[in-house]
Amino acid sequence: MKIQKAYTATDVHVAGEAFRIIKDAPFIHYQSLEQLNEQFPHVYADEIALLLNEPRGFAGLNGCLVVPSFSRKADAAVVFFNHEGMVPLQYGGVVAVITALLECGQLPLKESNEYKLETASGIISVRAVVENDEVISVKLESKPCQIVQMNIPYKDTHYSLVQADQLYAIFKKSDVPFELQMEDLTEVQRWGQEVNKSLSSNQLIKGAILLDDSLLPNGRIKTVTFRKDHFIVRSPGFGTAAACYASLLFKGEFTMKQPFKNESIFNSFITVQLANQSEEGYQFAFTARGFITGMQTYVLDPTDPLAAGFLLK
Structure with a gap:
């Protein structure tokens, strides 16, 4: 050789x-x-x-x-x-x-x-x-996250736009007929590809997030993030966590007085805590391990x- x-x-x-x-x-x-x-x-x-x-x-x-x-x-x-x-x-x-x-x-x-x-x-x-x-x-700590637009119509549902490390479109898992688990990965991928194609006209959107917030009372959310090239982000996502929690806080759906978790489809997680809230947006502290x-x-x-x-x- x-x-x-x-x-x-x-x-x-x-x-x-x-x-x-x-x-x-x-x-x-x-x-x-x-x-x-x-x-x-x-x-x-x-x-x-x-x-x-x-x-x-x-x-x-x-x-x-x-x-x-x-x-x-x-x-x-x-x-x-x-x-x-x-x-x-x-x-x-x-x-x-x-x-x-x-x-x-x-x-x-x-x-x-x-x-x-x-x-x-x-x-x-x-x-x-x-x-x-x-x-x-x-x-x-994250850069400030800002809510760009809420409740944007999409077929029979809606999504929100949040600027974190990049611009994300956030969809609710409650609007889809499958679970965020490895057993449903084929359906999850198919959904992500369809959504990305629908959002392709907006070049500013860099990622689509499917958010399961049903576990919020237990101190965690579950997310899947799709990149523009249709690949799934292999972690729960740091920017994903910031965008999702900023959206939930903005809606007043909960108060973040303690650390929460963002969990992936294969059950890895990062810990998230609100660090600051100002006119510039929401800032979060991430804790993870490499x-x-x-x-x-x-x-x-x-x-x-x-x-x-x-x-x-």
Whole structure:
């Protein structure tokens, strides 16, 4: 085997959502994180395809590139991306990166447990608790979430638009004839594809959420989030949780005086708590945990006919 290129990466999952943290990327010149974020999809197009696409990756995989921070206030800087392109901020990615940096000894432990990551959306503060060299929890706050529009007609039901980390269309599970469980996954996927096609004319909507709030009295909700490419988000969703709880609070359906959970279709969860409410919107504090699933070296054989990879949809 000949090796033309080699890359090392650490894989981390956060509540089921997978992140590939890439090292050894080719050097390019940039003067700011914003400039790196702008150049990345063009300069690193081959690397993105090689490391995220199948057969080395898969459709739900997210990428993270960690570099030294530009700001003296931050411990490290990171840009996020997926198969669609650059992502300004991924809350789950923040949890994944902090977990990997601390558990791999690339970031010194602090007695305060407080760390800062520089992103294209600004500096994100996190509190990471470490016990026996293992990160057992990571807490961070969301950007303000705003209600855009409520009760928009859709066939025999309606949906709401909420701006969180991106713009979501939220539908109620009570309006569909199936449950949010793995046994009904085929029906869930079919519903998501149909809704995405109906919403395709609104390019601002980046995700459709199916919300089961029947478990709210028990301190949790259950959600499934569909990306524009029809794939299901592999975790309960951080932005999803913020959007759904903001919608429920706005409707006055409950008061959030204690931590609640957002649960996925396969029963993973993240914890959510209201952090602030102002004219700018609702802010939430997320608590989650990341797990390192592997450390690999990926290589490109110049004779490999699948160097650009593929995605089965």
